[in-house]
Amino acid sequence: MASICMYFQVHQPLRLRKVSLLNMYSGQMPSSPKDAYFNRELNEQIFRKVAAKCYLPTNELLLKLIEEHNGDFRFSFSLTGVFLEQCEMFGKDVLESFRRLADTGRVDFLAETYYHSLSSFYRDGSEFDAQVAMHHEAIRSLLGVTPSVFRNTESIFSNEIAARAEKLGYSGIIAEGIEHTLGGRSPNYVYNVQGCEKIKVLMRNYNLSDDIGYRFSSRSWKEWPLTAEKYAGWLSKCDGQCVNVFMDFETFGEHHWSDTGIFSFLRHLPAACLAHPNLNFRMAREVASWDARGTMDAPYPTSWADMERDLSAWLGNDMQHACFQEMESLGVAARRQGGEHLEAWRLLQSSDHLYYLCTKSLSDGDVHKYFSHYANPYEGFINYMNIIQDFKSRLGGV
Amino acid sequence: MLGWEFPPAITGGLGVHCFELVSSLGELGIKIDLYLPLQKSAPVSPHPNVKIIQVGGGVNVGAYGHASGGFASDNYSRDLIGAIEDFARLSLSALKASGTRYDLVHCHDWLTISAGIMAQRALGIPLVLTMHSTEYDRNPVPWSWISGIESLGVKTADRTIAVSGKMKGMLVEKFHADDGRIRVVYNGIDIAKYRRKDSGIRKEKLVLFLGRLTHQKGPEQFLRAAEKVHQYDRNARFLVVGEGGLLPRLISLSIELGIADRVSFWGFVPENEKRSIYSMCDVYVMPSVSEPFGISALEAMASGTPCIISKNSGVSEIARNCLLVDFWDIDEMASQILALLRYPAMSRVMSAHEMKDAARLGWQETARKTIGVYNEVLGK
Numbered sequence: 001m002a003s004i005c006m007y008f009q010v011h012q013p014l015r016l017r018k019v020s021l022l023n024m025y026s027g028q029m030p031s032s033p034k035d036a037y038f039n040r041e042l043n044e045q046i047f048r049k050v051a052a053k054c055y056l057p058t059n060e061l062l063l064k065l066i067e068e069h070n071g072d073f074r075f076s077f078s079l080t081g082v083f084l085e086q087c088e089m090f091g092k093d094v095l096e097s098f099r100r101l102a103d104t105g106r107v108d109f110l111a112e113t114y115y116h117s118l119s120s121f122y123r124d125g126s127e128f129d130a131q132v133a134m135h136h137e138a139i140r141s142l143l144g145v146t147p148s149v150f151r152n153t154e155s156i157f158s159n160e161i162a163a164r165a166e167k168l169g170y171s172g173i174i175a176e177g178i179e180h181t182l183g184g185r186s187p188n189y190v191y192n193v194q195g196c197e198k199i200k201v202l203m204r205n206y207n208l209s210d211d212i213g214y215r216f217s218s219r220s221w222k223e224w225p226l227t228a229e230k231y232a233g234w235l236s237k238c239d240g241q242c243v244n245v246f247m248d249f250e251t252f253g254e255h256h257w258s259d260t261g262i263f264s265f266l267r268h269l270p271a272a273c274l275a276h277p278n279l280n281f282r283m284a285r286e287v288a289s290w291d292a293r294g295t296m297d298a299p300y301p302t303s304w305a306d307m308e309r310d311l312s313a314w315l316g317n318d319m320q321h322a323c324f325q326e327m328e329s330l331g332v333a334a335r336r337q338g339g340e341h342l343e344a345w346r347l348l349q350s351s352d353h354l355y356y357l358c359t360k361s362l363s364d365g366d367v368h369k370y371f372s373h374y375a376n377p378y379e380g381f382i383n384y385m386n387i388i389q390d391f392k393s394r395l396g397g398v
Numbered sequence: 399m400l401g402w403e404f405p406p407a408i409t410g411g412l413g414v415h416c417f418e419l420v421s422s423l424g425e426l427g428i429k430i431d432l433y434l435p436l437q438k439s440a441p442v443s444p445h446p447n448v449k450i451i452q453v454g455g456g457v458n459v460g461a462y463g464h465a466s467g468g469f470a471s472d473n474y475s476r477d478l479i480g481a482i483e484d485f486a487r488l489s490l491s492a493l494k495a496s497g498t499r500y501d502l503v504h505c506h507d508w509l510t511i512s513a514g515i516m517a518q519r520a521l522g523i524p525l526v527l528t529m530h531s532t533e534y535d536r537n538p539v540p541w542s543w544i545s546g547i548e549s550l551g552v553k554t555a556d557r558t559i560a561v562s563g564k565m566k567g568m569l570v571e572k573f574h575a576d577d578g579r580i581r582v583v584y585n586g587i588d589i590a591k592y593r594r595k596d597s598g599i600r601k602e603k604l605v606l607f608l609g610r611l612t613h614q615k616g617p618e619q620f621l622r623a624a625e626k627v628h629q630y631d632r633n634a635r636f637l638v639v640g641e642g643g644l645l646p647r648l649i650s651l652s653i654e655l656g657i658a659d660r661v662s663f664w665g666f667v668p669e670n671e672k673r674s675i676y677s678m679c680d681v682y683v684m685p686s687v688s689e690p691f692g693i694s695a696l697e698a699m700a701s702g703t704p705c706i707i708s709k710n711s712g713v714s715e716i717a718r719n720c721l722l723v724d725f726w727d728i729d730e731m732a733s734q735i736l737a738l739l740r741y742p743a744m745s746r747v748m749s750a751h752e753m754k755d756a757a758r759l760g761w762q763e764t765a766r767k768t769i770g771v772y773n774e775v776l777g778k
């Protein structure tokens with residue numbers, strides 16, 4: 001018997017305004033840092049576009065599927081704080097649709113860093129703890145769910161991060177099921193983590209996840225077109241306790257447009273899976289409560305990004321390191337000032353701003369380009385670094 | 399092959415291109431007779447497969463700079479037109495006299511189009527024409543006599559090689575050329591000739607313009623951006639390397655803008671000196687109004703000098719690791735220069751990636767694609 005543990009990541013970055021050194025030097029910057037740095041018009045436009053193509057129709061469909069299957073279809077979400085804030089600003093209807101799903105009791109919500117940040121790598125651990133606490137409280141108050149499984153930004157995982165999540169009270173953590181962590185073992189079991197006492201790790205089955213997330217609409221893929229029945233057949237042949245199928249929520253309607261048949265696939269998936277007597281659906285918190293099969297050891301951080309599945313998507317070149325270090329160094333002053341300065345500093349920590357600066361070539365470079373609104377990583381760097389420098393001068397030239 | 403300028407008499411991309419192309423074609427086993435107008439400083443064959451035949455004693459070869467430097471049509475000398483016609487006639491006699499059975503004839507730009515067409519007809523062999531630039535790129539007021547030759551060339555040639563997608567678009571737009579007979583083959587670069595960027599510590603940061611001082615290359619925009627950079631970075635020095643008709647105007651402009659003491663006009667510099675200039679500068683700017691390709695950007699890339707390149711250039715199609723700018727956007731150009739001067743992390747990353755890109759863009763690749771075009775016209 002294998003349980004299908006599906007989880008959808010929901011995040012929408014706050015894109016930055018174009019800020020040139022000439023604007024800064026000539027004193028043409030708005031007085032509020034948030035107005036000066038974040039492109040409200042563009043962010044609203046993108047949010048509404050994605051809401052119409054993905055969030056609203058997919059949530060409506062998911063709600064219908066939960067009702068149709070009397071609770072046998074269940075799954076998990078992780079919503080970043082940055083996304084929730086945009087719901088408040090641009091999409092109360094979107095937030096309401098998540099609330100309706102939460103109310104069914106068949107949808108789990110995971111914990112993460114509120115700002116989708118890399119604060120787990122700051123030397124001062126208090127910022128990470130603060131962001132996780134902020135997010136925990138937001139999910140509880142907005143959706144009425146108390147998260148029990150932690151998902152670090154971009155599924156970045158290590159023994160150390162798991163230990164910190166455990167200390168914050170979480171019973172499970174998400175990780176990428178890559179070979180060098182698994183060491184020949186199957187991702188389809190629950191594992192303990194080296195150096196931790198109780199926390200369980202859920203390893204993403206990236207093959208089966210990417211069949212939907214990446215390959216679904218690729219006509220050159222030998223399995224195209226993928227039907228719900230075919231996919232359910234693959235799941236039913238899996239060994240283990242659980243198949244962790246994790247992906248971006250935008251898979252539905254945004255990465256794969258409606259005309260690829262992705263919604264029809266999703267509509268038929270629960271029934272196709274439940275037709276197999278050895279398959280059922282479980283939420284992340286349920287899976288994390290099961291007995292572990294062994295122990296995972298991840299001394300170095302892994303992630304779900306790019307071919308490397310490491311930190312190189314965000315901290316792979318000198319430009320990314322320079323920005324990350326500058327941001328980290330502004331923490332003391334930002335916290336001392338508090339208010340809008342602290343908020344701006346935290347919003348600027350979003351890992352997306354570093355992701356755009358990636359200079360890896362080949363296919364991963366194309367993926368970065370797909371997600372970026374900059375012409376190239378250098379334009380992205382200039383803009384982000386200009387903003388960091390402007391912010392630094394607002395903090396009184398740390 | 400019919401050429402016009404050739405080392406050591408080089409003034410633009412055409413001479414470099416012909417030299418590197420025949421060298422690499424020769425290495426790949428293609429036998430070439432290269433017909434050139436008689437030059438004062440004798441050209442030397444770069445490969446045993448390449449034979450250089452100089453034709454027309456007494457022809458006064460006007461190099462590209464003289465042919466295109468002015469703004470008005472009447473700047474073209476009667477001598478140049480005469481020389482072009484003489485070259486067509488004399489090279490045809492030489493071709494016939496050689497007794498060689500050629501498979502095809504390959505000519506370059508309007509200067510050799512007449513000669514190419516005459517050879518195509520007289521010998522009954524296919525014509526390949528490489529277009530490096532058009533009259534529309536060179537002159538704000540194109541001379542119809544020249545654009546007429548270019549139009550005839552792209553219509554008559556069995557295949558036209560365009561040095562960029564931008565050039566191809568131009569040929570289709572201006573000459574209504576059949577785009578099914580145009581192939582894009584980018585210029586290459588011999589990275590071995592370029593020195594890596596030297597990271598020596600200097601008090602001043604150096605920002606480079608290198609090119610002919612003509613409207614087409616955008617030196618005025620460079621100076622206007624320099625003025626803005628200077629307001630915020632007193633440590634930047636601006637080098638203007640190259641010669642051309644706009645020099646007096648540019649000197650006055652630098653005085654008007656109040657940056658005369660920050661701009662150095664270096665005039666013409668020989669090849670080897672040019673290479674050290676690239677490697678010692680912190681930023682290279684190519685603000686061209688119109689640039690069918692822009693080989694000097696590849697040279698700067700090969701030297702690892704962070705580049706800011708006009709979006710209106712052919713090379714921008716392959717310069718993935720350079721900053722791109724609209725030639726008219728002085729504020730953006732200045733902001734990009736300031737960013738490169740202020741943020742060493744970006745300069746390092748760009749420099750390393752530009753050198754990798756340049757290493758992929760070898761002349762061998764240009765030659766291989768050119769052979770592909772030859773095979774097409776020969777029905778292979």
